Amino acid sequence: MSEPTDRRYGPAPLPQPRGPVSAAVLDALRQPAQDLPAGLGARLDPAEPLTDEDLQLTLFLCYELHYRGWRGVDEDWEWQPSLLALRAYAERHFEAAVRRLVGPLPAVLPGGVPEALADLVAAADGPSLATQLQRRATLAQFREFVTHRSIYHLREADPHSWALPRLGGPAKAALVEIQTDEYGNGRLDRMHAELFRATMQQLGLDTGYAAHLDAVPAVTLATNNLMSLFGLHRRLRGALLGHLAAYEMTSSLPNRRYGNGLRRLGFGEAATRFYDEHVEADAVHEQIAAHDLCGGLVRVEPALAPDVLFGAAAALAVDRLFAAHLLQRWAAERSSLRGSAAPPRVTLRERPQNRVPSPLSAVA
Ligand SMILES: [Fe+2]
Structure with missing residues (x-):
């Protein structure tokens, strides 16, 4: 083998x-x-x-x-x-x-793209998975969340890198700046994918690449397939950058909540580092993504402004479906993973000093 x-x-x-x-x-x-x-x-x-x-x-x-x-x-x-x-x-x-x-989106002039992105993000009012994970999720539910996200995070940033050879000028420089952080400035132990692997290890989950593929449902695959669709089609390069911008602009606060949720469950810095890193990094990336990346793209290619907004709106909408799936399953006291798949294997060598997971509270 x-x-x-x-x-x-x-x-x-x-x-x-x-x-x-x-x-x-x-x-x-x-x-x-x-x-x-x-x-x-x-x-x-x-x-x-x-x-x-x-x-x-x-x-x-x-x-x-x-x-x-x-x-x-x-x-x-x-x-x-x-x-x-x-x-x-x-x-x-x-x-x-x-x-x-996604439905119809407001018309936008190229100069208005950063503000339009900010408006889209501000209007995103989906169910708060992050709040649930921060305040109420059990250890088993947190492990499920990490299992879903492992499909993306173990190859974090890769789909957006497909934009690099398709861009020139300011948008390319901005994307390189963001991706450099994502890839740990060239240090393996700082790569976000590796930080996530450490979180998985702390949670006792198999950290093999795509190891949990059979366990995750279609909606989780859809969040990943969306990035691949945008990444593999040059015609959708505007949507790909809009997708990345939406991720960066909605990352800082949820990641703070994810980290707090793990701390509530008794986990330490080795488990929370992936999320803590994103609180700081994405507060910076948010500005770069809206102004330098997407704003820079539409200054060079103004016709792509609607695609940028579509990509951002698509990222938010599909992630809302993902969040709704988890919250609905948990509210019904069911697993959010596929029924026939074995639950994520638990191999915790030492239990954190976590509280006994509380019974699931209803999701507001
Ligand atoms: Fe990251």
């Missing part, structure tokens, strides 16, 4: 199928790259693309070929034409659903 380093950094093993199309793709990926069976795309007809397990896993399977790949899978699948055609079919459903979810 693979060495531990493989498990930390990927590629991950192929996950379990979630429907006929992802099953067919998984069967194909176990073979040398070749044409997929005909008619697969037509079998994707989701009523709710953002929460459709088969569609979201199919997209994730296709996209991951551009990140770390899949363990034991022929690397030529990355550019296999019939797989790309299936991905495009799935993306049409996905992007249309995101645009429906």
Whole structure:
């Protein structure tokens, strides 16, 4: 079997199928790259693309070929034409659903983009997952939250790096400044992905790359697939920067709450460092993202102003769906992870001096 380093950094093993199309793709990926069976795309007809397990896993399977790949899978699948055609079919459903979810956005002149982003963020009034985690979540629920987020945080910043070769001038400089922090200024132990791995270790969770993929539902995959959709299509570069701006502009306060939630549960600095780091860093990144990154982009490419707003609104809207899923499941005293998947493995060597997790309080 693979060495531990493989498990930390990927590629991950192929996950379990979630429907006929992802099953067919998984069967194909176990073979040398070749044409997929005909008619697969037509079998994707989701009523709710953002929460459709088969569609979201199919997209994730296709996209991951551009990140770390899949363990034991022929690397030529990355550019296999019939797989790309299936991905495009799935993306049409996905992007249309995101645009429906976001709805119409106010017209904006390029010079007004930073203020319009600030207005969008201020108007985002979704359920407060961060407040729940700060004040009431049990240790098991916090572990679930970290399990969901591990799909992104163990490759934190990677999707937005796809913008780098597509930009020049002030927006590129701003993106480099943000990403430099995300990647720990070139120090492995300061990389945000590694800080998150330390949080997972403290919580007794498997820190293998995408180790919890089978446990997370479609809505969690959708938050990741959205970044990949924006990142892999040059036409959506404005949306990609808007997405990053929304993340940076809504990060500081929730991360303070996440850290406080872990402290309430008895965890120390090793567990909270990832969140504490973001409280400070993202207060700075917020300004860079709105003014230098997105403002800089639309000064050079004014026609992209609506795309920037769409990307930010999409990030906020899909994250609202994610938060609502967790809060609704917890309010019903159910797990937010997939029912058939085993719960995250607990391997705490030493228990923190945490309180006994309190019974779940109703979510306001
Ligand atoms: Fe980060």
